[in-house]
Structure formats: C-alpha cells, structure tokens
Amino acid sequence: MLYDVVIVGAGPIGLACGIEAKKAGLSYIIVEKGCLVNSLYNYPLNMTFFSTSERLEIGNVPFISHGPKPNRFEALEYYRRVSQSWELNINLYEKIISGSVENEMHVLQSSKRTYRSRYIILALGFYDLPYLLQIPGENLRKVKHYYDEPHPYYKQKVVVVGAANSAVDVALETWRKGAEVTMIIREGSIRDSVKYWVRPDIENRINEGSIRAFFHSTIKEIKEPTVVLKTPQGEQEIENDFVLAMTGYQPPFDFMKSLGISFHSDPDHTPVYNEKSMETNIPGLFLAGVVCGGLRTNKWFIENSRIHAGQIVTEIISRRGNQGSNKSPQH
Numbered sequence: 001m002l003y004d005v006v007i008v009g010a011g012p013i014g015l016a017c018g019i020e021a022k023k024a025g026l027s028y029i030i031v032e033k034g035c036l037v038n039s040l041y042n043y044p045l046n047m048t049f050f051s052t053s054e055r056l057e058i059g060n061v062p063f064i065s066h067g068p069k070p071n072r073f074e075a076l077e078y079y080r081r082v083s084q085s086w087e088l089n090i091n092l093y094e095k096i097i098s099g100s101v102e103n104e105m106h107v108l109q110s111s112k113r114t115y116r117s118r119y120i121i122l123a124l125g126f127y128d129l130p131y132l133l134q135i136p137g138e139n140l141r142k143v144k145h146y147y148d149e150p151h152p153y154y155k156q157k158v159v160v161v162g163a164a165n166s167a168v169d170v171a172l173e174t175w176r177k178g179a180e181v182t183m184i185i186r187e188g189s190i191r192d193s194v195k196y197w198v199r200p201d202i203e204n205r206i207n208e209g210s211i212r213a214f215f216h217s218t219i220k221e222i223k224e225p226t227v228v229l230k231t232p233q234g235e236q237e238i239e240n241d242f243v244l245a246m247t248g249y250q251p252p253f254d255f256m257k258s259l260g261i262s263f264h265s266d267p268d269h270t271p272v273y274n275e276k277s278m279e280t281n282i283p284g285l286f287l288a289g290v291v292c293g294g295l296r297t298n299k300w301f302i303e304n305s306r307i308h309a310g311q312i313v314t315e316i317i318s319r320r321g322n323q324g325s326n327k328s329p330q331h
Contacts, residue, residue, distance in 0.1 A: 013289035014123035137222030150177035
C-alpha cells in the first residue's frame with residue numbers, strides 16, 4: 001500500500017494531520033493500534049477537560065458542549081463527528097510493529113499489512129505505558145495503573161500513589177463515593193501543578209483527616225491484605241484492598257528508537273526535531289502532539305499542538321516538486 005503520508009495515531013492531533021493532508025490533496029492513511037482517540041477513551045469516565053471546547057476543535061468543525069469545559073463523553077462524540085464529517089481514511093485496531101527505509105521510501109509493518117510512504121507522521125500518545133512502581137506485589141490484581149470510575153471502591157481501603165492532578169482527582173472522587181483513602185506521596189506536599197480550583201479541596205480533606213496522607217513516603221511492598229510503607233517514621237504496614245498507582249505515563253521510546261529517532265541528553269528525554277517543520281533526524285519522519293515533549297507529557301496538549309498538523313503538511317507540500325502524489329485508493 002503506497003501513500004504520500006502514513007500517520008501513526010488516531011488521536012485528535014493524528015486526525016488533524018489527516019485533515020491537513022486531505023486538504024492538500026495528499027494520499028494518506030491514519031493507522032491506530034486501538035479505537036478512535038484511544039487515549040481519550042481510556043480516560044476516567046467522569047473526566048472533564050482543562051480546556052474549553054473551542055480550544056479542542058480541529059478541522060473547522062464546531063465543538064459544542066453543555067458546559068464551558070467538555071467532558072470525556074462529549075469529546076468522544078465530537079471526534080467521531082470530525083472523522084465522519086471529513087470522511088477520514090483510518091485503519092483502527094492495527095498496531096505498527098516496525099519501520100525501515102528502503103530506496104528513500106519509508107516501510108512500515110503493521111499487525112495486518114505493509115505500508116510504504118514518502119513521509120511518516122508520528123502522532124503517538126503515551127497513555128498505554130504507565131510508570132511502574134517496580135516493587136514486590138505490583139502484579140497483584142488489586143493494583144491498578146488506570147482509573148475509570150469510583151463505584152468499585154465503595155467501602156474499600158484504597159491507597160492512591162502520586163501527588164499530581166490524576167492522583168488528586170482519584171483520591172477525592174473515591175473518597176466522596178465511600179472509600180477509605182490513603183495517599184502515598186514521595187514529595188513533601190501536593191504538587192504545585194494541581195488545578196488551582198482542586199488544590200484547596202484536597203488540602204482541606206487531608207488537614208481535617210478525611211483523607212490520610214503519608215508525605216516523603218513510598219510503598220516498599222504490596223501484599224494481598226496490606227501494603228508496607230517506607231515513611232520518615234520508619235516502616236509501616238497498613239490494611240489495604242486496592243492500590244491505585246497514578247504515577248504517570250510515558251511515550252513509546254523503544255518504538256521511536258527502533259525507527260532511528262535520536263534524543264537529546266536532557267532529563268526529559270526530548271526527541272530531536274526541527275521546531276518549524278517538526279521533522280526528526282530521520283528525513284521524512286515527523287512528530288506531532290504530545291510525543292514531542294518526551295517525558296514532559298504536560299508540555300503539549302490538543303490546544304497548543306493542533307498547529308503541528310499544518311506545519312508538517314506545509315513542509316511536505318514544499319518538497320513535493322516533481323515527485324507527484326501516490327494516488328492509492330482511499331479505502
């Protein structure tokens with residue numbers, strides 16, 4: 001299958017890249033390992049976005065939400081509508097396994113077929129690679145690195161690991177639905193990056209004792225009925241039913257390295273790319289969206305990385321010259 005552009009990832013930015021490619025008359029395909037906007041689908045069921053709906057819009061399709069900030073359900077509906085409106089060429093539930101360059105063409109092997117293209121755009125998410133605690137007992141069924149809704153934790157002793165927005169939201173939501181919540185926080189306080197309207201809520205719950213918090217602490221071991229903590233006062237073992245490890249997620253670095261992408265030596269492990277064209281050190285291979293930030297997954301969002309799609313396609317069009325276009329059937 002021969003295309004001008006293969007876009008890896010059908011999140012909002014991948015869709016935006018597909019729209020720009022279609023507008024420019026390029027033959028393209030969007031390939032996604034999961035469902036449409038897979039990362040958003042895996043967000044907590046009751047999640048509300050930080051951004052207002054108009055800042056999440058792509059492809060000049062209006063995003064109308066009931067409140068000033070849309071929720072997960074509204075976002076899923078919106079991006080389905082965008083895909084349908086633009087009749088985007090997408091293959092879902094198809095994972096890209098490997099890539100190479102042959103005769104100046106990129107060759108991508110997926111779980112189902114082989115793609116050849118002049119250009120690749122990686123619009124990858126990071127929600128499927130959680131940071132692990134790397135401690136005994138982490139493989140127990142009661143340990144979760146993802147959170148969907150509070151109901152299963154009613155009347156359960158829940159440990160929440162982390163001090164950022166996800167951990168705070170999980171702690172408050174499960175506590176309000178009847179869980180006995182303990183937070184394990186490596187730092188000495190809730191992080192400054194926590195949403196300003198939520199921070200007083202969690203601090204008040206901790207100060208009044210409704211939610212128990214161990215600061216400057218980590219989990220040493222997880223057992224079926226308990227967890228063992230390392231605290232400034234020494235080891236403590238507390239009763240526990242579930243551990244919700246909200247420790248964050250990371251981009252698929254191994255896959256990116258397998259394609260030949262280089263990385264800076266900075267602590268954030270930022271990939272090498274041209275900020276104007278978004279091209280990596282591999283000619284014809286571009287990055288778009290959150291993947292550009294390396295470990296700084298809070299640097300790029302939908303609202304500030306939508307422009308990557310236009311930057312990349314503008315660069316591709318400027319290079320076409322006499323190359324022509326691969327007019328593969330849009331299936």
